Amino acid sequence: MDFLQLFGTWIFLISLAFMFLPMAQVKDWRARGTTDGFSSVHLILPVFMMGCWLRHGLMTSDKVNIAVNLMGIVSCSFYIVAFGVYTRNKTNLYKQLGALGAIFIAIFAYVGTLSAEDAPHAMGKIAAVAQNAGIFGGIYQIKSVLDKKTTEYMPSSMQFGILFILIQWTIFGLLSGNMYMVASRIPGLIVSFISISLYVVYPPITWRVPILGTQQAPEKKNE
Known part of the structure; x- marks a missing residue:
């Protein structure tokens, strides 16, 4: 096994672990009894992205691409179902899923x-x-934070x-010579850095941010 294959295995493993991170969000929805304050856009857009990369992986016989994105779609589907259980606006979710399906049909x-040579x-x-x-999705979330003046949600x-895995995929793209992969990660890295900086500018109210340790100071009550 050469270094690129080894790094590909590493990418697969961390991507697999990343798929369990939204479980904390599902627990939060369950505790609140609603998804109010959260958006399904962050679940729908990754499926669009991974569906396109999966199709590309199948065309180029890229096993890492196929495995990671297939697992990602399966895990995102679970979280979309969980969102559907706790959301009060199911109609909006159904519209987003319908639009996603129509876009996939049109693209594929x-x-x-196209010819077998041009299609990949x-x-x-x-x-x-x-x-x-x-x-x-990240820009929408940034706007939401700016409107609410808090990163609570x-x-x-x-x-x-997201930041960690974007860095890993960028490195993998550079090592494998896949410039499509590298170019596609740069905007995401920029948005990710901006999003994390908001934890400092507008800290959450009820919890402390790991690593950064930021949290809004409780308001002093007038005696």
């Missing part, structure tokens, strides 16, 4: 019209765009996990 139909390159470009489109485990 288009790629299917086209799918790689589409997957890179899908990866960058995923940052809109932005799970730190997810943010630190």
